Amino acid sequence: MQAGAQAAVLPVSRRTLHDEVVGRIRDMIIEGHLPTGSRIHEGQLGARLGISRTPLREALKFLASEGLIDLVPGRGAVVRTLTRVDVRDLLEVLTALESSAGRSACARASEAEIAGVRRLHDAMMEFYARRDRLEYYKLNQAIHSAIAALSGNAYLAQVHETIQQRLRRIRFLGNQGPEKWSAAVAEHEAMIAALEARDGEALATVLTEHLRRTWDRVIDVVEP
Structure with missing residues (x-):
């Protein structure tokens, strides 16, 4: 699948929700399904993963701590771009x-x-x-x-x-x-x-x- 194309994502298991959500979004960033510089639409991504906004936001905060995402006031989560x-x-x-x-x-x-x-x-x-x-x-x-x-x-x-x-x-x-x-x-x-x-x-x-x-x-x- 080409970078930027939407991946077919199955709903995650509730058993290890945080780790699975973090891992799934991380993989989407690594493979380019969430392109660098793009804004992450929480509603759309949450629907694709089958989760509510609370665990999604916690996952985004964690990925921001890894340096993969920037949390921008007024824009929300944006996939970080490296020059x-x-x-x-x-x-x-x-x-x-x-x-x-x-x-x-x-x-x-x-x-x-x-x-x-x-x-x-x-x-x-x-x-x-x-x-x-x-x-x-x-x-x-x-x-x-x-x-x-x-x-x-x-x-x-x-x-x-x-x-x-x-x-x-x-x-x-x-x-x-x-x-x-x-x-x-x-x-x-x-x-x-x-x-x-x-x-x-x-x-x-x-x-x-x-x-x-x-x-x-x-x-x-x-x-x-």
Whole structure:
């Protein structure tokens, strides 16, 4: 489905209402069904999801805390737009964080923790084989978060997560097209190999190059 097109959305379960609403709207933003810069019409979106305005507004507040939505006086919720300068600067900080995290993870992580990242990688590759781009992307981001966590530096991991949240839609666009996607996969193969070898410098280099190429892959689809 093309970006901006309406997705067929089923009503959510009441059992885990907040998490499901947040997850559903987040996916709609990531996939472009709620385009950047667009105003979210609460009545229409609530009807599509089968929920009232109260849980919808709570979900929108949560997504605003992630940096995906702006709550604008007089306009309500608007899907946040990142400029090229925003994306460049965020990726620059992310590169510094991930290269440092990669070195520390190789030195500090236990064998069990590294095996956990391997499982994420293998599951991600299964989604790649199915060409399930959204689920692939979610595990892709989980791997980056896991490496940040394995640094053993809670402050680094926290800042990393904040930046990663703001780049969700942009990073998803980085896998648009088979050549870009296959290149990103090859980079992730090199990442897991370096982590399992506990080669901190190699992992830092791979992560740095991966994020540099992310910029190359998204520059044409980011607002000037």
